[in-house]
Amino acid sequence: MSASIGNHARAAAVALATPAWAVAVALTAAGLVGALAPLGIVGLPDPGAATRVGLPLVQTLRDVAALTTVGALVLATTCVPAAREAELNKLSGAQRRLVALAQFAASAWALTSGLLIVLVYSDVSGTALHAPGFTEQAVFFFVRFELGRYALWGAGFAALVALGCAMSSRMGGVGVTTVIAVVGLWPIALTGHAAGILNHDEAVNLQMFHLLGIAVWMGGLVSLVVVRRQLGGGLGPTVRRYSTLAGWCVVLVTMSGLFAAWLRLPSIASVASPYGLLLGMKLTAVSALAGAGWWQRRRTMARLEAGDSGAFWWLVSVELAVLSGTAGLGVALSRTAPPAPDGGARPLTASESLLGRSLPEPLDAAGWFTSWDLDTLFLPLGVAGIAWYLWSVRRLRRRGAAWAWWRTTSWVVGCLLFLWATNGAPGAYGRVLFSMHMVQHMTIATSVPVFLVLGTPVTLALRTLRRRDDGSQGPREWLLGVVHALPVQLLGHPIVAAVMFVVSMVVFYSSSSLFEASLESHTAHVLMTLHFLLAGYLFAESVVGSDPGLRRPPYPLRVLLVMVTFGFHALFAVSLMATSTVLARQWFEALSRPWGRSLADDQYLGASLGWALGEYPLAVMAAALLVSWVRADGRERRRFDRREARGQDRELTAYNNYLGALARAEETRGATPPTMGRRSEDIHQEQGDRP
Template sequence: MNHPSLNPARPHRGVLAGFVAAVSVQALGVPALAVVLMGSSGYDALARSYPGIFTSLLSAILRVVTEGASWLTVGALVCALFLRAVPGQSRRLLDHDFEVRVGRASALVWAGSALLLIPVDAADANGQTIETLLLPGALPYLVQGSYLPGAWIVAFILASASYFLLALGSRWTTLLPALLASMLAVLAPVVVGQVLVGPAHDFGSDAAIIGVPVSAALFGASTVLTLRLCTGRAIRPSTLDRFVRMAWFAWPLVLGSEIVLAAFKLVGPDPWQTATATLILTRLGLLVGLACLFVFTVIGERRGRISRHQLTLLSCVGTTLSLTYLLVGVVMTRIPPPQYFVPTTIAEVFFGFTIDEAPTLSVLATSWRPNILFAVIAVSAVILYLAALKRVRSRGHAWPLGRTVSWVLGWVVVVVATSSGLGKYSGIDFGVHMTVHMALNMLAPLLLVMGGVVTLFLRATTPAGTHGAAGPHEWLAAVLKWRVLRVLYNPLLIFVLFIGSYYGLYFTGLFEETMRFHWGHQAMNLHFLIVGYLYYSLIIGVDRPPRPLPHLGRLGFVLAAMPFHAFFGVILMTSTTLIAEDFYRQVGAPWADLSASQYVGGGVAWAGGELPLLIVIIALGIQWARQDQREAVRKDRHFDSGLDDDFEEYNAMLRRLANRRASADSREDT
């Protein structure tokens, strides 16, 4: 790496001014031109009233501002958390960092523009003018008339939370929840947008859930680094190295998600003749162009052929291309895509695919439909684990084979539960759904916690030392010492989450509402997996939890949960009230027997909850016995080697007591 190009320099005022001007014109001009050229065509295609040029234009421009600010916020947080390579003690303090200041400003803009989009998109999505909002009762009525205003409410709350965390927090761990809130805020308007409609929308939604936050992190971080260059600030070589590694990982995910979204949207008669096809090809071309520019810049920098000024110019070009990618995406939200106009069945409306056969054992075993989100998570988790294992073994350290097998099998269970016929039929049959629930909440976490992933990563990573820049080892150590993690591992909280999730989800209207949306179903599955992991890691996990329990406490923890599982299953089996009856009748599967399905689901919940806990009790007993055996062997070894003098000390104490008693008796005789 050629260091001089990364050293501090005088701000490139001309470059910065030109860059800001070009970006501003581009950000305002492209959506304005698109809105003017399209006119009412997008609204007419959906048989919706045209709200007028002002409302349409205001909605498009605010959407650009919101998405641009969200990219900057996420990018600034990624840079501050993972890319900045500040050595020494100052690596833990972030409040004065350039990235944090950028994040604060962009989060504030993000929250403000999202707040404005609530009424604006309420009017725009319902084909009403801005003036309509002034009528009594119009705003709440229009907000309820579309999913998008509700998504902007969520985005506003989460963006505001990110701003306050950035404004008030000064330590590394404070920014972790800010990044999580920002990622969720980015997704809020996406999951209720165009990916919510059409055949195979389960594929489209998963692709967007993966690609949108990854693209925000990648392009947002590159924009923040560009701002550092334009303002004359230094970029450490290690920071650039980290960004390069992140880009190699993130770019394939972004490209893959775009390809899946293209396949999802471009359906029906002559889809390639539509404006959506042109815009998709433009975005794919921009991704390829950005990749070429990235490779050219990295190679030139490593060979010392690029000066700081040239690096700044190339970074500005890359940021302009990424902004164009964002703007094309905003324009796409104004155009109804081809999949909107493809005839769909009721099952496709809710699930994204048709279901023609009853869920027999052979159908469940052979009728697979990939769950992209969980498949990507599972594959990534296994690859990272095996990479860490390879590094540990290269250092000459042993690692139990059983832990590796347990980790891999845990993710195999996740993939089978979500991508086999079980996952495919989990939305239409309650008994199958409960089987998936038990697999994700009881079986998969039980295997995953036995993998000891935290211990493995701590051994695989190298401490940076007092004067080095924080890396993966320090990040993981900071999370393990984090007060929030100690709160999450409070036994009472975990117990309430583990048991209360059953009653709170199925005995309220929450289950029926989440089943109507693919993103809701995915969030529910993820909740099952995370809560199960927390529960089992506290009881039987290899990794030491922040609040470890003694063996007797673990046993009591398991025994306390068993009656609640049994009671829940019995309620389902004996209840005359059907869970999510309206939803299942609306789906209208011809083979459906709702009462029988709920009875099966109750039996699965009963048996599926009790059997894993019985296995845990047996495993706890074995662990307890082994620990006592190891302790006994250790004491015997110390005693045989003469290192344990407990018995000698005890005998000496008895002699001293005897001597004191003899002395007292002699004094009484005299």
């Protein structure tokens, strides 16, 4: 009894100490760099001590709540075993406790996000919280200004996660809620210490990876503390799975932190700046924790599985102290201005303020292959896709199973095309030239999905991923659940997929606000890329795919569907070539591009390229469809032959008997009547003689 009370007391102490320690580190670091003191600049208003101290305090609590929410949900959906084999889709006691923890943390996330909206407006406007008319001005700020809308979106996502946790009683609902929680980290990345620098988009992507890694790492540890008693004998396997997950999080956090430091620090000398010192402390703490954690886990896991509770508390306490401290340092970094480039800060040009980087040089023929602008979101995803596929093929072949070389080639080609479209010339010039934007769009929507589908990644994953035998949901189980989910079945229906593929393209370019938003907003650009990649993948999978999950129509209907869909695509390109209205004119004019074609000529070129780039995916799909059709007929023929061989030509004998019966019936019905042997004139003569 006393041991149980002691465990509860330690769990409560750890859970309460985590946010308290993070707040203490954040306020201490912010105070050391002068972020809590008044600016002291004549003419600039001061929001007051309540805002200066309250903003980092509330922001730290918001970050800890968000990280805990994501970590608890990820742990529940990937590491914790189910209660009984007969109730695989229901939540076990440990999973219900983790969902309850996530609900509480998400509610705190939503509340602190709402408070943060008020404090952020007070800070950026220099208005005290008790100033007259403050409420009306704050409402106008978070409705009309980008920074306020980000905070509002963060609060909305948090509230949605809390509602999802309250309503979820099965693993499917918890899985959807987990995805929403991960997406809810995006507004935090947009307003974190990644914001406000020249390479804003690249820094936001890295910040998102950083937040995701910290969330699963730190939030998972807090969740293990809370759920430890409910796990019982499943604590060892859960901690082992979490340790594997945390190992990947270490790589993600370290790599994203290093690249972010390279972006934010313009020179070696800037390391000595307050921003550089805080960033160095954060990276050092994470790196030291990674090494110590690897060494400690090797010694602790054996003691933990032997029932030594002291090993568990030692493992958790040290890591949580360091991780919550790094979260506090991150808040202090967001309150510290990054060092200016060598030579001092200079006013940004119009193109730099819009693009977040300098206007690229004129594009020539060689530039299609030599121009690169690395995208820190899609570059890691594309490289990871290639690495996973090659690793899976190697693993499959080591087991003695064959895998077609052309499938591997197709997948690699699709990933390379995706990397070129997002990081090569289309990515570098997609927001500057409409023609290159169209190249990027058509490559992602038509070319990349066809090659990815022909690689049959779902089949490869199902053949290489391990099956969980304790009821927990691993990658294989979640993949099977997704491909058989009702929304995927509806969206993957051939007609629905074809309509979504064509209509979304027409709506996107017909509505100038959507197209222009994808140029102005990094979030809209990411959503556009993911949407058209998914729409193209579902359409290609419904026509030429062979992965399990979707129901595909007969081959003649597939051919008709491909022809009609690409016919509408060509018609859209021709209509775009004929229009005289320049899409997103204000955006392209504001860039003040001094080189290249006029806006109208460049749009005509883009529409022409869009038409042309739809032809070779059509040819690839037609060839794949023809080969698949011939192979399907061959398989059906061989299946019939094997069935006939087993049944001693039963169907062939029955068919011959049927033909014989038809012949005999024809002979019976075809006997010549008496009148048919006489001449027709004799018959007419007799009929004429009748009265």
